[in-house]
Amino acid sequence: MTMKKPAATPETIAVIDRENGLWYQGKTVTPPAGWKFLPSGDAALTRRVKLAGPHWVVNTFYRNKLSAIGLWAPADIIAAEKTRRKQELASPEYQKRLAASRRQRDKKQARYADEFRAAVLAFLDFAPKWSAVAERLADAVTEHAVPVGSGTVARTERISIEERAEAAVIAWMRHQTSNYDKMSVAHISGERRRVRHEINLESRFVLKEYRRGWDVDQRSCPLAKALRRFDREKDRQSD
Known part of the structure; x- marks a missing residue:
């Protein structure tokens, strides 16, 4: 049976701002204006958004461990990186690499x-x-x-x-x-x-x-x- 992560609440959320060394645990925090939440799921997209600028990593406690559920970042950065990622996924070169990776797996x-x-x-x-x-x-x-x-x-x-x-x-x-x-x-x-x-x-x-x-x-x-x-x-x- 697949275990689902619990819904995030102010009591279970830990927000990490690595750039400024801030850690908000068990507190309700408001992201800066113009920021948007990007759920976890596409590791490559998440990694690029992190590298592109400021961000808050959002975790929840799951089985007594911190587990990432997404991040907050400027909306324009997320939109730009999503566009880049979409173009990459549609490229013939990426499809070839993906097919080769699947065969290897x-x-x-x-x-x-x-x-x-x-x-x-x-x-x-x-x-x-x-x-x-x-x-x-x-x-x-x-x-x-x-x-x-x-x-x-x-x-x-x-x-x-x-x-x-x-x-x-x-x-x-x-x-x-x-x-x-x-x-x-x-x-x-x-x-x-x-x-x-x-x-x-x-x-x-x-x-x-x-x-x-x-x-x-x-x-x-x-x-x-x-x-x-x-x-x-x-x-x-x-x-």
């Missing part, structure tokens, strides 16, 4: 998807008789976790790819093989963590059955059921 993403899927298969380590199940599970986890912007553990670089693969598998199983998403968890400190831990243990036991080559009833196994749903969804998307 796509190649990098494809390489990472292959590496991540291999790490998932290594973590699963299913017995030969269940290799087909391992392949399907690796596909499902990779498809869910790897896309840019997914917000999953697979996108973090703070832990190794092996740890990412393990965490992604367990998270996928928690959401797909249990009723975790529909649970009503008491608002008690540590309760949700405890529930996740119990579900994770159940998921690891299911994985152990496949690793050891045990006979697993595919009609009742929660993992098998989840993979059948995944297969049906893939079929619908390909129609």
